Amino acid sequence: MSRKQSFGRREVLKTTGAALATGAVAGCLGGGGGGSGGDRVPMDITEWPPEEYSSNLNMMNWYDSWAEWAMEEFGNEYDVEVTNEGFSSPDQWYSRLQAGNTEIDNIAATTNWVERSINNDFLHELPVDIMPAWENVTDNIKEASSYQQDGSTYAIPEALVLYPLTYNTDHFDAAPESWGVLWDESLEGEIMMWDNSTVSCQIAAMYTGQDPISPSDFDEIEEVLKQQKPLLRTYWGDYEQGMQLFVNEDVVAGPLTMGRTYTARFSEGAPVNYTAPEEGAMFTSDLFVIPKGAPNPITSLLFTNWASEKPNAAQLFETMGYKPGVDIQSELSEQDREFTTWPSDWNLVFSETLSDDVRSRYDEIWTAVKAA
């Protein structure tokens, strides 16, 4: 696959742009993608690489450090002007899709929000069969999400996000085997919980032997969370805050994402590691999506494929610490390979979209616990 064309791309773009504009006026560009620029939509691409693409790309990607690197690398490689708008919560981009997107080309979205977006017809279908990098996505990751519906694929996995139990390696001789460590009275004042109704209630569900997606006893979940409260130092609500609690060694155990644990350990020098307790640990995936209304959908498709190439995916792990959606073992140092390998006996539970009832009950429980 030749990425660089041997003749002036801008000249080609100018020439073909005029033809495309004429075609657009004539109503010859089908697809109904809602693109404001009269551009083609991803499913119009039948051969790789796309022959023409625009010279701009507007991303929303919350892996800030990686996005900064990718902007330059992808921009230089394809002669594209790339911008990135970070976000801290998915509702920031979702509300813009609700309002009728005309700006965002590519989003690093989270599973549940992707599903909501698909249901509301906010996303372009992707021609994964012709995208070379689709082959890089491992089979188990392809299956671990709900971004494929009715035979159509609407996203490409960017990273797997594990919600493990993070612990201080100086304090524990070995990885704690149970979430019960977060109910250990001898650790009073040295443990924390995530101020997130879903995550915290799901941990309590696993601790009490229930299905975190569809629990059977909500009262028990509330009860154990109330029992836990006096033992905690705090409920952390910001990823940086959660990480700093470990870096400053204010706490010795608590839920933290894999990526933040990686940063705490390798960038901040904190004595931490993570594990999936025997009751299980939740994980979700972040995915590249191309929203309808994207002004540069083909460039976005090109970027999505580029980001799923192994060296570029490996860069995501090395800067952010999250396990990419593609197999990058061959690209990593031994230290990183060890950190990113999840033992086969870990009981990992995919964080499926909760039913309205469960989500509502979790929210009520969490409010009651915090108000207790």
Next chain:
Amino acid sequence: MGTETETRAPSGESTLLTDLTDFFRTRPRLKKLAIAGPPYGVLIGFFLLPLVAMLVISFQEGQINGPWTLANYTNFLGSQTYLTVVWRTLVITVQVTVLVTVVGYTLAYSIVRFSRRATLLLLLVILPFWTSYIIRMYAWINILQSGGVLDSTLQLFSLPSVGLLYTQPAVMIGFTYVWLPLAVLPFYASLTNMDADLIEAAKDLGAGPIKTFFTVTLPMTKNGVITGVILVFIPTFGSFITPRLLGGTNNIMIGMVIENQFKSAFNWPFGAAIGIVISVVVVLLLVAGARGGGNLFGSSGGERT
């Protein structure tokens, strides 16, 4: 008229201005509309319409465009859990407001009465606003955490560490720091406008410093105090970042519950309903407070005439 315009206005631009002035002079209603229209437009577009939208959403079930229902209001008002959170929020807000008012008034009074560098001191008060709210909170985390700046300073004097972070005092410190400039500015303005001769007159008539303060200074600056209280009370009531970053496990506020409805529970109508109820509560409290404040300060007014 054309001849007069040419005489008064040497340039084409001035002629246009003069014509425009004459145009509005003969149309007073249009003139009022031109002056008052833009601010009303902003208020309608950016305040009233969003408020109406929120009100509409609050009567929908589960999601935007869902069926109409009153359940969001009955669930909230009928839940002891949520009412407990509202009460706790109210207590924290009143504590913060009192603390900020006392500290802010003292600061403003000192600047007005005892300082020759009022402008510089006011600039220092406002200075924190030039830095992001989140960054300021993280700065406080560094100061208050175990082994942080505060603890290190105490150790220099052989004092024990306090480790205030994730406690109620940490939340109070954070709030006081953040809202202090909002309170100091109206306090300063009202104190500056007060006639200092009245204080001298009170002293001449035998009033001590405390009696002078409560019978002259405070009533004369009533409007500034009420403005400062409002500016502190409202944002504190809806706050969620400060208690989340600095507080422990017992600092839940209603703003955090509302945020959770939008970000985690995905129940926007319920979040909107809570927001509407809280807005009504805050307005009622402020009206009651303003009226109570008026009685408290007596009938001496407060306006300099």
